[in-house]
Amino acid sequence: MQMAFHIVVCAGIVPDPLQTLEPLIGANGPGLRNEMVLPAVLDPWAASALYEAAALCAKCAGSKVWLVSLGPKSKLQQVMMTVAQKVSFELVPVDGPIGGFADAHATAAALAQTIASLPGLDRQRLLLFGGWESASRGAGVTLQLVGERLGITDQFQGVDEIDVREDGFFEVLERVEGGKHQVSVCAGPPAVLGWATGSLPEPRNSPQIGMANMRAMMPALQKAASVKLDANGLRYVSVALPTQQRATRVMKEMTTDEIARELVAWIGAE
Amino acid sequence: MDSILVLTHTASHDDNSSAITNDALEAVTAGRRLAEQLGASLTIGIVGDDTAAAASMLVSIGARLLSAAGQAFAQPRYASDAAACEALCRAASATVVLAAQSSRFARVMAGVAHRLGGVIDTHVTAIAASGSIEVSRWFYRQRVEAVVNRDARPWFLLLDSGTHPAFAGQSCVANVEQVAVELPGMRTTVTGLRTPPNDAQTIRPDAKMLFVAGAGWTKKQPDGQVHSVEAGKLILNFLSTTGASLGSSKSLVDQGGDGQPVLPFLSHMNQVGQTGATPRHAKGLSTCCHGEEPHVVGWRFIGERRAISLDPNCGWTRGKADVVYVADAFKVIEKVNALLEEKHS
Helix, strand or coil, X not given: CCCCCEEEEECCEEECCCCCCCEEEECCEEEECCHHHCCEEECHHHHHHHHHHHHHHHHCCCCEEEEEEEECHHHHHHHHHHHCCCCCCEEEEEEXXXXXXCCHHHHHHHHHHHHHCCCCCCHHHEEEEEECCCCCCCXXXXXXXXXXXXXXXXXXXXXXXXXXXXXXXXXXXXXXXXXXXXXXXXXXXXXXXXECCCCCCCCCCCHHHHHHHHHHHHHHHHCCEEXXXXXXXXXXXXXXXXXXXXXXXXXXXXXXXXXXXXHHHHHHCC | CCEEEEEEEECCXXXXXXXXXXXXXXXXXXXHHHHHHHCCEEEEEEEEXXXXXXXXXXXXXXXXXXXXXXXXHCCCCHHXXXXXXXXXXXXXXXXXXXXXXXXXXXXXXXXXXXXXXXXXXXXXXXXXXXXXXXXXXXXXXXXXXXXEEECCCCEEEEECCCXXXXXXXXXXXXXXXXXXXXXXXXXXXXXXXXXXCHHHCCCCCCCCEEEEECHHHHCECCCCCECHHHHHHHHHHHHHHHCCEEEECHHHHHHHXXXXXXXXXCCHHHEECCCCECCCEEEEEEECCCCCHHHHHHHCCEEEEEEEECCCCCHHHXXXXXXXXXXXXXXXXXXXXXXXHHHHC
8 A cells, every 4th residue: 555644633531431420610611520530531432533543554654643632731641641552653732621611613723723733744645533523522523623724625524434545545434324324435635534433443552552652752741732722702501410310110020921011012102 | 683594405315205304304493493583584505416306395484595406415525515505604694504413414514614704513402592592412422411602603503303393394386596606626426325234224213212232132141151143133023023223332332343242233333322322212122231321321312211131230220211120131022022023913
C-alpha cells in the first residue's frame, strides 16, 4: 500500500461508565459533583477511533498517529498512563475544562487551532478521526465542526470500517438506519471519520509501547497550552437527574408456565 | 422575530413506503408548533433527487416550500448535502432550523451551522417557547437531562425520533420554489447499502418491542455445557413470532473478539447502552442480562420494561424494570415461543 496517512485522533476523557453521576450548577455553569476525582477513561468511541488509526498506520508505511485530547492536564496524565500502553501515538494535550457541558463550538475551535498548528502535519494526507459521539456531551458535532474549520468536506459518521485501496481511494462503511451500512468510496485524504465501534478489539497492554509513548508524553503534558472555552451564549436553564424510579415487581415463585403465559399476554396487549 | 425552517429529505429508494420519512414528518409537526407559539413564519425545505412527491405531502400545512432537487442529492453525502442545506437556509433566511436526527442530517448539520455562523444542538427531545426558546436534551448518554437556551442565531436543532407526532395532511399539487445549489467538486461516491441477510436483519426501529439478549445466553447452563446454538434458535424464533427488534449488552457482542461462544447474528450494531444505541420502543424484554447501569442507560426511552434473570439481585430489580422474573430464560423463552406459535396457528 503506497499511501502514507497523517491521522489525527480527537479523543476526550469521560467519567468511568460505572460511576454514579450527580449534576450540579456551580459558579462557572453546570458540572458533575466531584468531577475531578471521578475515575476517568478515554471516551469509548474515540478509543475505537484510536485503535483503528493505529491499525491503519501499521498497514500503511510512513503513516503517523497524533492523539489530540482536551482536558485538565492532571486528568489527561492519569488516563494516558493506561491508554499509552495500547498503541503508539504522539500525544498533543490541550489543557482545558473537563465535562460534557462545555459548548461544542468552542471546543471545536480550540481543537482545530491545535491541529492546524501541528508541526510536520501534511494536511493533504490528513485523516481526522474521532468518536461519532462522545459519552459526555453526546452531540456528535465536534468532529464535524473541526473538519469544517480545517476545510474538509469529505466527512463520514458512524464509521465501522475503512478499507484503503491500492490507488489511495478508500471505502468507508457508515451506520445508517435499520441496522444497515452505507458504503462510500472517497478519493483519498483529507477526510473526517467519526467512528462507531469499528471492528477491532481493544489491544492488549504492551509495556514496551507504553515506555516509548511515555517518553514524549510527559514533556508534552508539561508544555500543554491552556485554553478557555467560550460559552457562545449557551445557557443552562436546568440540569437534573431523571427522577423516574420504577416500582419493580420481583417474581421469584412463579413457574415457567405461569411466566410464559403472563409474558405472552403482555406482548399481545396494546 | 424568529423565522422557522424545517429541513427534510426524501426517503431513500430502498424505503419505498413513503416519499418522506416519518422522522421528517415529526420535525414538521415540531416546526409548525414552534412557529405558532412564536408567531413566526414557517418554511419547509426538502432535499432529494425528486422532491415533488414529498412536497405534495406537506402542502396542506400552508408553509412556504423550498426544494434543492437533482441527481446530486439522490444519495446521502456530506459535500452535496451540506451545500444543499446551506442554500436552503440562506434562501429561507431562517433564524431557527429544525430537522430530524437522521443519519443523513446528523452527518452534515453541524457543518452547515458553522458555515452560516450559527450554533447547533442535537438529540433534542422537547422544545418549549414561552418568551424564549428552550430545548431539552440528554447528557452523559441519557444519564443527565438539561434544558438549554441560546441567543445566537441561526440555531439548528436536530430532533430525536419519537418525540413528536408525525404530520399528516392531505396530498395535493404543491407550489415549490427551486433553490439553486452551488456544488463543490465531489470526491466521494456513495456506492450503496450493505444490509444483513434477511434472516439476520434483527434491528427493527419501528418494532413495538425490544428484546435484549445478555451474555448469560452463551454461559454454561445447569448441565455444565454451553448451549449457544440452542440459544440462537430460541432468540431468532422469538424475534420471528413477535417481530421484536434485537438488542444486546456490550459483553455479549464483545465475546466474538475474545474467542468465546457467540450468537452469529449479533453485531455491535445491536448493542444497547452507554456505547451502543438508545432505541425507542413501547416495550422491552431483557433476558440473561444483569441490568448494569452502562447498559440500562440505553433503555431510557423504552416504555414498559420486563426482565428474565436468574439473579434476584440483578440491576433490573433496583427500580430499572417494572417486572423481573427470577427464572431460566432458556425455559421461559422456549415456552413463550410455543405459546405464541400455538396462538398464531
